[in-house]
Amino acid sequence: MGSTTALYLARGGMKVSLIDRGSIAREASGVNAGTLTMHMTRADLIPYAMRGWEMWRDADQWLGLKSGITTTDGLCLAFTEEEADMLRQRSEVRRAAGAPIRIIDRSEARRIEPSLTEKVRLAAHCPIDGHVSAYLTGMAYRRALISDGVNIMERAGVTGIDDLGYGYQINTLAGTIQARRIVLAGGAWLGQMLSWLGINIRIRSLVNQLIVTERLPVTMRTVITVASGLLSLKQFANGTTLIGGGWQGAGGPERNTMSIIPENMIGNTRLAAYAIPALKKTRVVRAWLGPEAETDDAMPIIGPVPGRPGAFVIGSVHSGYTSGPYMGRLMADFILGRESEHPLFPVDRLIKNTLEA
Numbered sequence: 001m002g003s004t005t006a007l008y009l010a011r012g013g014m015k016v017s018l019i020d021r022g023s024i025a026r027e028a029s030g031v032n033a034g035t036l037t038m039h040m041t042r043a044d045l046i047p048y049a050m051r052g053w054e055m056w057r058d059a060d061q062w063l064g065l066k067s068g069i070t071t072t073d074g075l076c077l078a079f080t081e082e083e084a085d086m087l088r089q090r091s092e093v094r095r096a097a098g099a100p101i102r103i104i105d106r107s108e109a110r111r112i113e114p115s116l117t118e119k120v121r122l123a124a125h126c127p128i129d130g131h132v133s134a135y136l137t138g139m140a141y142r143r144a145l146i147s148d149g150v151n152i153m154e155r156a157g158v159t160g161i162d163d164l165g166y167g168y169q170i171n172t173l174a175g176t177i178q179a180r181r182i183v184l185a186g187g188a189w190l191g192q193m194l195s196w197l198g199i200n201i202r203i204r205s206l207v208n209q210l211i212v213t214e215r216l217p218v219t220m221r222t223v224i225t226v227a228s229g230l231l232s233l234k235q236f237a238n239g240t241t242l243i244g245g246g247w248q249g250a251g252g253p254e255r256n257t258m259s260i261i262p263e264n265m266i267g268n269t270r271l272a273a274y275a276i277p278a279l280k281k282t283r284v285v286r287a288w289l290g291p292e293a294e295t296d297d298a299m300p301i302i303g304p305v306p307g308r309p310g311a312f313v314i315g316s317v318h319s320g321y322t323s324g325p326y327m328g329r330l331m332a333d334f335i336l337g338r339e340s341e342h343p344l345f346p347v348d349r350l351i352k353n354t355l356e357a
């Protein structure tokens, strides 16, 4: 989100530096499942996710990203009557928010995805789903940012920010830099960044698990999720399948503190093989974890930092890879004084909650 904001600020005529403690797009944005999904996006965020989906689809035009993007159908599955009720309700809410989701029966679901288990009871279908190879995105951003004149400062961890009254001094491990405006886009580290400016809100750090299998002949073409929300599954062009869905690992956002919980790896893999039985023949190659931020109300924080003129914050977006590019563009438009197509997500609401708690 920081990279997109930087890109559109530069395109809007600003002189921009992008500071990262490591390499850009190597934390959540480089290790996530890359699913572009309406089924797993919170209903309030559907209009943003749909715009994000369009931006990924057209990423060759604005980002120069030509490969690794697949747009396809998404199926969300229910296996029990209870899940079917949940699926109907959730799909209805998302459809009301603008997502082109419709409920289909088992035979239609198996026509769309022949490898699907016979045990599926009901499915929701969305024609605007898909996936992006997240590990390729950073390279495309780097090329676009450099070509638009953004000064990329990597391995320059920020240790604190001083409010100078007329702007900000950013203290990094690679020296200090001054700017009239700053945007905090620190993902799972946003809480710490806001505290440098005197804003203390709770931001939880989720540690999401992903599993990749060995290559298989073409087995599935859709993106599969389940009503209970604990599966995302798709096959890449190279034959590997990626299994995720929000199963958790142990530890915090720092890589050296994260570890796989074996039961969660087994549970996630079993659920995938239950949905697509052909996966029973394959083996797991690797599993990893990545950090994701979540506010108290699980909604984003995108807007000005209260009481700090010229300071802005963007992050904690549920299904944030799907809508991330659009959120970054919205942030940049706001800073550039352009009218926003959709409302931002002010941080003030959470400060109030924290004070009351």
Ligand SMILES: Cc1cc2nc3c(=O)[nH]c(=O)nc-3n(C[C@H](O)[C@H](O)[C@H](O)COP(=O)(O)OP(=O)(O)OC[C@H]3O[C@@H](n4cnc5c(N)ncnc54)[C@H](O)[C@@H]3O)c2cc1C
Residues within 6 Å of the ligand: 001, 002, 019, 020, 021, 022, 023, 024, 025, 026, 027, 028, 029, 030, 031, 032, 033, 034, 035, 036, 037, 156, 157, 158, 159, 185, 186, 187, 188, 189, 208, 209, 210, 232, 244, 289, 290, 291, 292, 314, 315, 316, 317, 318, 319, 320, 321, 322, 323, 324
């Ligand atoms: C395993 C996993 C799977 C996911 N799957 C999906 C999915 O399938 N679909 C979907 O839509 N979303 C998915 N998400 C969510 C999505 O990845 C995130 O919402 C999104 O990438 C967050 O982007 P961000 O820019 O806010 O954070 P990040 O990409 O984490 O960027 C934050 C940046 O801040 C930098 N930083 C931190 N501290 C400092 C400091 N002190 N100084 C300088 N820089 C600093 C970091 O180095 C990092 O580059 C998944 C998340 C994870 C972890």
